[in-house]
Every structure is written in C-alpha cells, then in structure tokens.
Amino acid sequence: MRYDKLWILWKISNWLFHHHLKPIASLSRFIIRVVLSADIPPELEIGKGTKFPHMALGSLFHPKVKIGSNCVLLHGITIGGKSGHKKLPVIGNNVWIGAHSIILGDISIGDNSVIGAGSVVVKDVPANAIVAGNPAKVIKYKNMFSGG
Ligand SMILES: CC(C)(COP(=O)(O)OP(=O)(O)OC[C@H]1O[C@@H](n2cnc3c(N)ncnc32)[C@H](O)[C@@H]1OP(=O)(O)O)[C@@H](O)C(=O)NCCC(=O)NCCS
Numbered sequence: 001m002r003y004d005k006l007w008i009l010w011k012i013s014n015w016l017f018h019h020h021l022k023p024i025a026s027l028s029r030f031i032i033r034v035v036l037s038a039d040i041p042p043e044l045e046i047g048k049g050t051k052f053p054h055m056a057l058g059s060l061f062h063p064k065v066k067i068g069s070n071c072v073l074l075h076g077i078t079i080g081g082k083s084g085h086k087k088l089p090v091i092g093n094n095v096w097i098g099a100h101s102i103i104l105g106d107i108s109i110g111d112n113s114v115i116g117a118g119s120v121v122v123k124d125v126p127a128n129a130i131v132a133g134n135p136a137k138v139i140k141y142k143n144m145f146s147g148g
Helices: 005-018 022-036
Strands: 078-080 102-104 129-132 137-141
Touching (some): 005 022
Antiparallel strands (some): 129 137
8 A cells, every 4th residue: 555645744743642752743743734734633543545635735634533544635624623512523434525625513424425625514424425515415426336
C-alpha cells in the first residue's frame, strides 16, 4: 500500500502525541496549519489508506473525530461538532468526501458513501449512499455491481 504524504505527516504527529511528546506533536500540527491552512490535530483517528489528494487545503477537523480506512478527503472540508453538542461525526471506511463539505454533530457516515461537493451533512448517511446539498440528502445509491 502506498501511503499518502499528509497521512504520514499526521501519523508521525499522532505517534508523538501518544508517546508523551505532545509539544512536538503540537509543533507538527502548527506547521501543517501554517503551510496548508489545514487543522489536522494529532489526536484525531485516521485509518490506513486514507488519502488527501489536495493535501486537505483549508480543512478543519475536530480532535475527537474518527475517520475510517481508505477514505478520500478533498479540500476545504470541515468535520466537527454542532454548537452545544459534544458528540462528533464518525466517518466509515472507503468514504469519498467532496470539496467544501461540512459534516457536523453526532452522526455516522456509512461505509462506501460519497459526500457531494459543498454538502452540509447533519444526519446519518447510509452505507453506499451518494448525498449532496444543504442539508444533504441521498441523491442515489452506488451501483455495487458495476463498481461505480
Ligand atoms: C455528488 C456527486 C458525486 C454526484 O455525481 P453524479 O452521481 O454524477 O450525480 P449527477 O450529476 O447525476 O446529479 C444527480 C442530482 O444531484 C444533484 N447534485 C449533484 N452534485 C451535487 C452537489 N454537489 N450539490 C447539490 N446537488 C448536487 C444534481 O444537480 C442532480 O440533480 P437533479 O436530479 O435534480 O438534476 C458529484 O456531483 C460531486 O459533488 N462530486 C464532488 C466533486 C468534487 O468535490 N470535486 C472537487 C475537484 S478538485
């Protein structure tokens, strides 16, 4: 498996965070923030094989968000809490998240789903669904037999 450059950078800061080297992990977070205008906290969980084709430019993730394996996250993405709520989104495996999507609150994003560009997702997304819009709604389901 070929690892994504940004995933490797995050993984290093995540390792530092969990090995009593929080100040160095915070420095790495700061560097990512300055260089990419992206906030990727070290304590976040991101599964193996997840890729950031545009280096997550302008994206912001809450530290307690969970992102599964083999996902693709474009740029300008916000994943965080709704104001006044403590629970955060859980992103499944093999989820494709389009540019400038916003995913908020105590919701889960099902495996193999697709979030359309500019969506505002505030409700659970079923597995294999393609959602879009504000608020995001299912526009179709993936055809699992055609591989699409
Ligand atoms: C969501 C997406 C994957 C759907 O693609 P698709 O399966 O080809 O969907 P279609 O183009 O057939 O659109 C189906 C319907 O959803 C609407 N739709 C598609 N994408 C939408 C979006 N992002 N926001 C709102 N509505 C959208 C279409 O207008 C269409 O509506 P209609 O049936 O009323 O005419 C795609 O439109 C998308 O947003 N991709 C993200 C691309 C991206 O982030 N690019 C960044 C490049 S750097």
